[in-house]
Amino acid sequence: MSDILVQPVLRSPEIDAGRLLHRIRELARIGLDDSTGGITREGFSAADRRAQAYLMGQAREAGLAPAVDAAGNVLIRRSSSDGHSTDRPAILMGSHLDTVVNGGRLDGAYGVLAALEVLQACAEAGVESRYDLVAAAFANEEGALFPQPFWGSMALAGRLADLPREPLDHRGRPLRDALRAAGGDLDALGSAVWPHGSVAAYLELHIEQGPVLERAGHSIGIVEAITGRSLLTIQVRGSAGHSGTTPMEGRHDALAAAARVVLAAEEISRGQGLCRVATVGRVDPHPNTPNTIAGAVRMTVDLRDTDAGRLSAAERALRTALQRIASRTGTEIDVVADTRSAPVAADRRLRAAIAHSADELRLSHMPLPSGAGHDAQIVADIAPIAMIFVPSIGGLSHVPEEDTKPADLVGGAQVLLRTVLRAAATERI
Ligand code: HGY
Ligand code: MN
Ligand code: MN
Numbered sequence: 073m074s075d076i077l078v079q080p081v082l083r084s085p086e087i088d089a090g091r092l093l094h095r096i097r098e099l100a101r102i103g104l105d106d107s108t109g110g111i112t113r114e115g116f117s118a119a120d121r122r123a124q125a126y127l128m129g130q131a132r133e134a135g136l137a138p139a140v141d142a143a144g145n146v147l148i149r150r151s152s153s154d155g156h157s158t159d160r161p162a163i164l165m166g167s168h169l170d171t172v173v174n175g176g177r178l179d180g181a182y183g184v185l186a187a188l189e190v191l192q193a194c195a196e197a198g199v200e201s202r203y204d205l206v207a208a209a210f211a212n213e214e215g216a217l218f219p220q221p222f223w224g225s226m227a228l229a230g231r232l233a234d235l236p237r238e239p240l241d242h243r244g245r246p247l248r249d250a251l252r253a254a255g256g257d258l259d260a261l262g263s264a265v266w267p268h269g270s271v272a273a274y275l276e277l278h279i280e281q282g283p284v285l286e287r288a289g290h291s292i293g294i295v296e297a298i299t300g301r302s303l304l305t306i307q308v309r310g311s312a313g314h315s316g317t318t319p320m321e322g323r324h325d326a327l328a329a330a331a332r333v334v335l336a337a338e339e340i341s342r343g344q345g346l347c348r349v350a351t352v353g354r355v356d357p358h359p360n361t362p363n364t365i366a367g368a369v370r371m372t373v374d375l376r377d378t379d380a381g382r383l384s385a386a387e388r389a390l391r392t393a394l395q396r397i398a399s400r401t402g403t404e405i406d407v408v409a410d411t412r413s414a415p416v417a418a419d420r421r422l423r424a425a426i427a428h429s430a431d432e433l434r435l436s437h438m439p440l441p442s443g444a445g446h447d448a449q450i451v452a453d454i455a456p457i458a459m460i461f462v463p464s465i466g467g468l469s470h471v472p473e474e475d476t477k478p479a480d481l482v483g484g485a486q487v488l489l490r491t492v493l494r495a496a497a498t499e500r501i
Contacts, residue, residue: 085197087489089482092189096481099126099169099185100177110174110472115212115223116144116241116250123169124254127184127209134192136207140255143227143264144211148188149204150195161272163201163495164455165190165488166208168224168447172216176474178481182462183277184209186485190492201496203272210447211254217241218250219305219372220411225447227264229454234411235261242356242370271455272501273422276448277488278459279476283467284440291483292430292437293461294423298449299348299442300383300415302375306333306394310403312359312367322402327357327366329401336393337373340386347377347386349443370408378415378441416449419456422495426460429490435483444469456501460487 103111103119113119124146131138131148138148146169167183187207194205211224218241220226226235239247239258248258256264280286285293310326334352341350351374357366373390377383391407398405423439430437440461448457462484465475495501 084493085193085199085489087189087193087482087485092185092482092485093478095130095185095188096177096182099123099181102126103171105174108174108472111171111177112173112175113169113171114173114217115170115214116218116247116254120170121254123181124209127169127188131188134188134195136191136195141228141264142257142260143224144251144254144256145224145228145264146209148191148207150191160202160204161270162204162206163273163275163492163501164206164208164271164451165275165277165492166210166447167276167278168211168213169209170212170214170216172214172470174472175470176468176472178279178474178476179281179469180213180278182279182476182481186277186488189485190489193489194492199493199496203496205492205496211256213447215303218247219303219409221303221445222411222413222447222450225450227261228266229450230265231450231453232261232265236409242354266454268454271451273419273495274448274451274455274457275422275488275491275495276446276457276459277484278446278461279464279469279474280440280461280467281444281464281469283464285438285461285463286465286467288438289436290438291435291463291480292426292487293440294426294437295418295442295459295461296423296439297378297415297417297441298446298459299376299378299444300380300413301445302383302387302410302412304373304375304387304390304407305409306371306373306405307408308333308369308371308403308405310367310401311365313365315363315365318365323365324402325365326369326403329397329403329405330355330357330369330371332397332401333371333373333394333405336397337390340375340389340393344389346389347375347382349376350374350386376443376445380414413445413449416452416457418458421501422456422458422491425491425494426458426487429487429494432490433483433486435487458491460484460491
């Protein structure tokens, strides 16, 4: 094992804390709902494109070279060279700009802006490396509007067979035009694939989105493993009808059936303990009017566990429950789309490099699993990955109250910088 990853850093460009915090504030205005304080930048939405434009503008102003690939990922280099050929592997760092609906200002955005800051600091310090340092904003990590989460990282990692041919958003609209408006091209997705060997390491800095670091009093989290996830899109078909004139007997109420699906999903985790968490976060009834029995419901079930076997068992139990509910309610219930991401372990040597970087900065750290999914678990198909967490105040995320102390935001970026420099100085990561 090459232990050079723990060598002291030869040159240490500095994070410009003011610049980083200023960009975080500026980006947080894009998609902001003043009435709730929440941010909505669903992947491939107009707000998401404005965030992409902001990032690329900041990169150009910094003298860097941003570009958009066919999947809609923004990739920023120090020069406009192509860069992802295997003769000059990349050290990739980044996260995502898209958000959930009415979410927070740091989830994803923080990691992207910290990666931009690291790249700019290295460029300003003239850091040379045998690797191509690349900052990335992966497209549609959340899947809030178009239900294929990790779209951009799946394309980059070459998982094209797992991506829908003619992708539709949650409202049934084709993705093709929205992707083109974001600079992508559905017919050229293959050009977004990075071959094995082209990424020497991927590092993602992210807020923890949970309470562990804050409760333990640590500034840095070193992720051991990222949870596995099965996201199922379910279609319930019943019979619409007049809510006043249709007798209860003989109804095929799709929303009543969907309610049973919600409780069945919760029972699989809370009652049977088959997986760590199970959530129905989205229910779209149709026609969704007070005096009409719902004829159809489209909904999602999100199952998570760090053990792939448990996750599969939970999904099997859910599918069995769907059949039982369908026959009991006289509805048809089908899983119309599913996307799975396997649990992934972080690379041991990169974790050691993060720990040494945090020690150098006198930032206390602890290992912990990630209950949230991240692009890192997809990029792990083609490269060693590691994640650096900073504490979330109150453990809150995916809500307007999502926040992290400025000192922790800056500390995380400094750890990312030193870890990248360690990796960049290494013969073979
Ligand atoms: O859902 C997640 O775990 C992440 O926020 N995409
Ligand atoms: Mn998220
Ligand atoms: Mn995220």
